[in-house]
Amino acid sequence: MKIGAVMFFTAQSMRPAPLAEALEARGFESLWVPEHTHIPSSRSSAYPAAGGLVQAYYELMDPFLVLSSAAQATRSLKVGTGIALVIQRDPIVTAKLVSTIDQLSAGRFLFGVGNGWNQDEIENHGTAFKTRHKLARERIEAMKAIWTEDEPEYHGEFVDFGRMKQWPKPVQKPHPPIIVGGAFPHAARRAVRYGDGWIPRDDWLERDGLGVIDAFHKMATEAGRDPAGLPITLFRVPEDIERLSLYQRIGIDRVVFSLPAAQEDEILPILDRWAELQRKLAD
Numbered sequence: 377m378k379i380g381a382v383m384f385f386t387a388q389s390m391r392p393a394p395l396a397e398a399l400e401a402r403g404f405e406s407l408w409v410p411e412h413t414h415i416p417s418s419r420s421s422a423y424p425a426a427g428g429l430v431q432a433y434y435e436l437m438d439p440f441l442v443l444s445s446a447a448q449a450t451r452s453l454k455v456g457t458g459i460a461l462v463i464q465r466d467p468i469v470t471a472k473l474v475s476t477i478d479q480l481s482a483g484r485f486l487f488g489v490g491n492g493w494n495q496d497e498i499e500n501h502g503t504a505f506k507t508r509h510k511l512a513r514e515r516i517e518a519m520k521a522i523w524t525e526d527e528p529e530y531h532g533e534f535v536d537f538g539r540m541k542q543w544p545k546p547v548q549k550p551h552p553p554i555i556v557g558g559a560f561p562h563a564a565r566r567a568v569r570y571g572d573g574w575i576p577r578d579d580w581l582e583r584d585g586l587g588v589i590d591a592f593h594k595m596a597t598e599a600g601r602d603p604a605g606l607p608i609t610l611f612r613v614p615e616d617i618e619r620l621s622l623y624q625r626i627g628i629d630r631v632v633f634s635l636p637a638a639q640e641d642e643i644l645p646i647l648d649r650w651a652e653l654q655r656k657l658a659d
Contacts, residue, residue: 377620380407381634382611384430385409390638402651407453409455411439415429425577458575471523475542487551490575517570518537523550559584560584564592575609578611578619621657
């Protein structure tokens with residue numbers, strides 16, 4: 377079972393390059409960065425987790441720039457968006473970003489995607505909240521065409537462009553893995569339809585029960601997908617060896633622990649504790 381970390385990078389937090397180096401030195405597999413372009417002062421939809429929005433949501437840096445810095449400072453560490461809000465991003469521009477960071481990282485990019493919960497934020501980008509899921513699918517399908525074809529075109533309800541040329545293509549073939557974030561069953565269905573993996577959260581798994589893992593695998597099989605080709609990446613896992621051991625036994629492919637938007641003196645002891653957990657899991 378692979379272990380990664382996710383962090384909200386801000387102007388006051390530890391910088392991405394030294395954090396990436398520290399993760400790689402301790403044998404961790406990946407670094408993930410979430411995305412919010414802004415947080416509107418209005419609020420039409422509730423935050424879907426315990427507690428309120430922490431200040432880091434308002435101060436979050438651009439994930440692609442952060443991950444590019446992290447990739448350049450490391451050799452083996454994978455870098456991923458956790459998650460990118462494709463419903464707020466132009467697909468042609470985003471396809472270029474993904475290809476570029478995959479090239480610069482020598483094929484170490486993981487494209488975590490999601491459709492968002494903050495209605496005001498989404499609508500500030502000109503996206504209709506009610507149709508965002510179809511828009512996301514079309515944008516991902518369009519990006520796949522750009523990555524895999526020499527002269528792609530796409531004609532959908534929301535995304536429509538004629539034949540075009542765009543390089544570079546990604547190092548990973550056919551493209552970096554598209555790992556779909558969100559809760560069961562809706563996001564799981566999207567992962568089966570157009571993804572290469574699924575990102576649920578630990579608190580959702582605790583709420584819904586481990587039965588959703590088998591349900592997800594059944595969903596994939598019924599859709600003609602091999603469950604082995606749709607690995608599960610579990611976010612926000614606790615610092616708990618028994619729970620981590622359970623996840624390893626049931627075949628969770630990757631777990632990702634959360635780091636606070638803090639400086640080295642707070643971050644490095646957390647990494648050391650997780651490195652010890654990683655050693656115990658390997659025994």
